[in-house]
Amino acid sequence: xxxxxxxxxxxxxxxxxxxxxxxxxxxxxxxxxxxxxxxxxxxxxxxxxxxxxxxxxxxxxxxxxxxxxxxxxxxxxxxxxxxxxxxxxxxxxxxxxxxxxxxxxxxxxxxxxxxxxxxxxxxxxxxxxxxxxxxxxxxxxxxxxxxxxxxxxxxxxxxxxxxxxxxxxxxxxxxxxxxxxxxxxxxxxxxxxxxxxxxxxxxxxxxxxxxxxxxxxxxxxxxxxxxxxxxxxxxxxxxxxxxxxxxxxxxxxxxxxxxxxxxxxxx
Numbered sequence: 001x002x003x004x005x006x007x008x009x010x011x012x013x014x015x016x017x018x019x020x021x022x023x024x025x026x027x028x029x030x031x032x033x034x035x036x037x038x039x040x041x042x043x044x045x046x047x048x049x050x051x052x053x054x055x056x057x058x059x060x061x062x063x064x065x066x067x068x069x070x071x072x073x074x075x076x077x078x079x080x081x082x083x084x085x086x087x088x089x090x091x092x093x094x095x096x097x098x099x100x101x102x103x104x105x106x107x108x109x110x111x112x113x114x115x116x117x118x119x120x121x122x123x124x125x126x127x128x129x130x131x132x133x134x135x136x137x138x139x140x141x142x143x144x145x146x147x148x149x150x151x152x153x154x155x156x157x158x159x160x161x162x163x164x165x166x167x168x169x170x171x172x173x174x175x176x177x178x179x180x181x182x183x184x185x186x187x188x189x190x191x192x193x194x195x196x197x198x199x200x201x202x203x204x205x206x207x208x209x210x211x212x213x214x215x216x217x218x219x220x221x222x223x224x225x226x227x228x229x230x231x232x233x234x235x236x237x238x239x240x241x242x243x244x245x246x247x248x249x250x251x252x253x254x255x256x257x258x259x260x261x262x263x264x265x266x267x
Contacts, residue, residue, distance in 0.1 A: 003036045003047040007096070012142065014098040014124060014163050016041040018062040021094070022049055026087030029078060030054070041066055049091060053082045058091055065093045099124045099143070101164035102245075103157065105180045106171040107134035107146070110197065113238035114168065119143055121242065126160045130176075151176040154183045161187045166245060168225070170197035178206050185215060193248045195241055196223035200261050222248070224257040 010017055020037040031050025038046040039062040049058050054076060065072060072093045079086040102123040104111050115125050115138060126145045127138065135146045149156045151171055161167070161184065169180050181196060198206065203223045210217055217223075226240035227247065240257075247254040 003038065006046050007038055010038070010040060011096055011098045012124075014101050015044075016066065016098050017096050018065045019094045019096055020049055020058050020062055021092045022089060023073070023092045024075075024088075024090035026078075026089065028085050029087040029089050030083075030085060031089060037062075039063065039066065050089070054078060054089055057081055061091075062093055065095050069095045069097075071095055100166065101126065101160065103128070103161055103164045103167045103184075105129070105151070105154070105157075105167070105169045105184075106197075107131070107138055108170060108172055109234035110170050110237050110241075111168075112138060113234045114241055115144065117238055117242045118245070121246065123166070126157065126164070128154060128157045128180075130171075151179050154180060154187075158187050165192040166195075166249075167191060167193070168195040168197075168241065174198070174202055174206075178209055181206065182210065182213070182215065185210075185218070191218075191220050193245055194218075194221045195225035195244065196221065197225055198223060200224060203258075203261060220248075222256060222258050224261065226257045228255045228257055228259075 007019055017038050017040045022031045022033050022035045025031055025033050029050065030052065031054065035049050036047045037049045037058060039059055049055050057076065061074060073090065075088055075090045077088055100123050102118050102125055104115065104125060104127045107127050107129040111127060115127065118125055124143050126147065128147045128149060130150055132148050135148060138146060140146055147156050167184055169177050171177050171180060177196065184194065207217050222244060226237060227244045229240050229243065244256060
């Protein structure tokens with residue numbers, strides 16, 4: 001039970017892992033049925049499947065499962081891998097993906113509407129806002145963290161950003177949006193998705209400011225944000241943003257709000 005609790009904690013913390021379980025063990029083998037071992041994507045190792053050569057082999061195969069993200073069932077002849085005890089062991093390798101992290105800047109109407117939708121999609125949410133009352137309005141829970149700070153310095157969020165694939169920016173001021181976007185792009189070079197709220201005119205101005213500072217807008221920046229599904233209430237905009245995130249992560253074809261802007265720029 002302890003190894004399963006460890007597994008749950010790691011997944012909730014956003015860690016990807018392979019769970020290895022002995023599902024069949026011959027007489028005299030060091031590991032018994034039900035023994036479990038965890039290998040994380042940070043090369044952390046918990047539990048055991050019996051030690052020695054079989055564990056060394058299991059670690060190597062668990063790394064491959066982490067790489068290809070596909071479960072497998074393997075049977076090993078212990079004598080053939082150098083263990084004098086002999087016998088056979090069957091191991092089940094299960095790839096498990098940790099909860100994805102999603103960073104939101106701005107706890108206004110759209111941020112508040114978007115947060116529970118993203119949580120329902122399995123994301124761990126960290127929301128950054130400069131207004132202390134946002135913490136009381138949204139509240140925190142095991143899957144939701146709130147950071148209060150100034151948009152001119154998002155240093156308190158940088159460590160969280162390193163563990164996030166996705167980010168959404170909708171502060172209560174255009175200048176703040178630009179300040180945050182610039183710092184987000186400087187925090188690391190790769191994201192799967194960054195969404196930026198704003199009209200086409202505002203987005204053109206923001207991209208112009210980036211260019212003036214020698215920064216190019218990356219392909220994963222979706223601005224204006226959302227899919228073209230209609231609606232202009234905070235809840236409807238939140239649905240369009242969440243739908244865009246799902247489409248991007250699954251590589252699905254969809255009509256993005258930013259497409260019109262990109263076409264105009266290419267003319």
